[in-house]
Amino acid sequence: MTAYIHVPTVFLMLLLGYGLLALLISLSQHRASDASDLRIWNLGSWSLVGSFGTLALREVLPNWITALGSTWMLYLGAAMYTQAIYRFLFQRSAPTWLWLVWALGCGANLLLLGLSRHYRVMFSAAVLCTLLLPGLWHIVRARHTQGRPLRLVGVTLAITIVTLSLRAAHAAHQPQDYVDAMQISLGQGMGFLVAFVAMLGAGFGFVLAVLERDAERMHEMATHDGLTGCINRITFDAMLVNALQRARRADEPLSLVMLDLDHFKAVNDAWGHRTGDEVLRRCASTVQAQLRASDVLARVGGEEFSVLLPDTDLQGAAHVAETVRMAVQALAIDNLQGGSIRVSVSAGVASTQGPDGPTADQLYQSADAALYAAKAAGRNRVHHASVLSMTPA
Ligand code: GH3
Ligand code: MG
Ligand code: MG
DSSP, X not given: OGGGOOHHHHHHHHHHHHHHHHHHHHHSOOOXXXXXXXXXXXXXXXXXXXXXXXXXXXXXXXXXXXXXXXXXXXXXXXXXXXXXXXXXXXSSOOOHHHHHHHHHHHHHXXXXXXXXHHHXXXXXXXXXHHHHHHHHHHHHXXXXXXXXXXXXXXXXHHHHHHHHHHHHHHHHHOGGGGSSTTOOSHHHHHHHHHHHHHIIIIIHHHHHHHHHHHHXXXXXXXXXXXXTOOBOHHHHHHHHHHHHHHHHHHTOOEEEEEEEETTHHXXXXXXXXXXXXHHHHHHHHHHHHTSOTTOEEEEOSSSEEEEEEETOOHHHHHHHHHHHHHHHHHOEEEOTTSOEEEOOEEEEEEEEOSTTOOOHHHHHHHHHHHHHHHHHTTSSXXXXXXXXXXXXX
């Protein structure tokens, strides 16, 4: 086994691999809103490149510079990886003791400089494990809420920590295997090999985890309204078309409710737009609370919302709309002056049933006309159109 692992070759691959990984992340035009975790991870990778680069220059640099520089940067890389995992999972920094361990580890390595190399191998394994363990621990704890790439990071970290521990035990028993960094021995070979695996698994795993998270965020932003969290108009329109087709095929009823807050401009004028925004948020959550899980609420305009009610006939939809109207009317939103803001909503309901139902546009127009009728009749009320069961001419 020992003879098959050519340490200088593995080392060269390691240096090139980390170098390329760090370079690629640095060059990528990643503009996510919060990519500080990726930046920190990349700094960690550069730190490891620095560590291995220093080791590669050991023929030209003084011995103590190689020994200290490579170890310190190795510690720094591990600490940064843990820091990046904290940022990714909790959007906050790692605890201060992590950096204390890093500083103490660096200081202790200075004192250990005169000792035989295998002592330093054992000590640095202990420091590296201490620096990496918190990241692994939190990934394990968050395994159910995180995607597969981060789990891969966890598995790779676990392999790294186990190998580092075995290597330290091996160094205690076979000091002659650890005389030189480039020595062709099982201990050195395993050390570099695991660092290579860590680069592939943890390095790329973390980058993928960040990209996956940002893709999810972008999808959320593209399909949802940022203020209320409701789905947006484009997504709602697509869902309505789908739901109409499904209802027609299954010969089930389907209803659409259009909601428009009454005199909302007056709320803004009286309390300001910020308060107006808060009122919109509260109204949206109040409406949502009255709906079933299969119903879909969307914000389709400034203070306009639409509700899609699958498998619900006109009577059922009018009942839901009335419940929503009463819930909004009962809503009291605190203002800064200690009073409360009251709002009301008007609703227009349209329904369809049968194989020759209306198109989405026709259903919309029908609900919209009912909404205008509710406004014209004095607001804070529900109006409904007749059931659309035939394709209108
Ligand atoms: P009506 O009863 O006839 O519906 O009267 P209205 O005042 O609600 O209707 P109008 O269409 O005249 O005004 C809508 C108001 O909604 C005006 C606009 O400032 C406000 N609005 C639209 N979008 C937002 C938003 O995102 N935040 C806030 N605060 N206000 C908004
Ligand atoms: Mg309006
Ligand atoms: Mg309005």
